[in-house]
Amino acid sequence: MGYRLLLAIVLSLALLFIDVRFSQLNSARQILNTALSPVQWLSDLPNQLYRGVTFLFTSRQSLEEEIDLMRARLLVLERKSQKLASVTAELNRLRELLNASRILEEGVVVTELIGASPDPDHQYITIDKGRADQVYLGQAVLDAEGLMGQVIEVNEFNSRVLLVSDSRHAVPVKINRNGVRAIAYGVGSVNFLELGNVPDTTDIEVGDLLVSSGLGGRFPKGYPVARVSTIEHDPGQPFARVRAVPLAQLNRSELLLLVFKESEQPDQPTSGGEQP
């Protein structure tokens, strides 16, 4: 019995080492995950049933009220977007005058959440679009309020999204008010992110909106990420301790948006530097 345990331990440590150091196992992982997608689908079933049953018992009146509310909201949003087309065109003309590159329009595809990490320390979600829908590695995912995270694993019919709050994640951001750049690190809590290496003298205030800066080429520019909630200045520390609350509803959103950059091939992973 003992030698079997030894064998199993050696085998799993070898696998662990290969998986951490090299990327050869990624294709195997994709194939196996695709084979396991029925389990993903089954695990979403209780939630779908719950939604279906609540829908059955919704009264006609409350549905009508909801439609009225949505119509009103649509009207407000349409009014906001009316001027957007002309403003974008004007902005592009001005940028041409400055010899800067044009701002590319981004396409979005709506996707649905089908699973969340079973482990509270691991912040990722599973969405119902995969390689069949041209999802690519590193793609940005938004919800209605702000940036959610990026795609870290693409399977045939679903993919895994690392949330901005995971402790392995960082987003390049800038302060919307004055353009100061910073990096927002996840710390493993959905309630706040931390800004790294912000000097004590930086012009930053509580309530400042942080938007993605587009540096690094991973995330598209200009999407809201978080709002600064606390700033602590400790004379003993070289940097200020800045915390920001993510705007996306990281643990509640069910409908999400996948952002497609229009200039790029959909199946090619993003890499910085090929844009002028």
Added chain:
Amino acid sequence: MVVSNFSWLAVFLTFLLAAVLELVVLPAVLAPLRPEWMVLCLVYWLLRHPERIGMATALVVGLIMDLLAGSYFGMHMLALSIITYLVLAMQQRLKMFPVVQQAAIVFLVTGIHLMTVYTIRATLSVTDGSLEYLWQALSSAVCWPLVIVLFDRFVFALR
């Protein structure tokens, strides 16, 4: 508890159920209390049929857990092989214990599993180092009697 009760179909179905339960989206309050269903299921089969279920099954189940959790390959495999060894070593006594005493052992076993997984994770990346995950071991122990009763019925019905 006769050997003829064994069927791979029952093993497959119980593990499928455990995998689904492992992934179901729970409300935020309950999420830190999610029992380790796959571990419970493995311990059940180790107790009932140690002559068929052993290290190889543990490795396959560990691989599936690694895939479902999106963790590095080998993490759950290592943890599960350790607890498989422990459970098999005390299996003769464990199956004679009353259910409450079994649940206490299940608490220890799930705790060892979780600790192994978290230790590996802490060496490979950043974790906040809290011991909150041990609540999962407690809830697993609480669910153990349920697992025994339900799975016994289920396997009997499938026979």
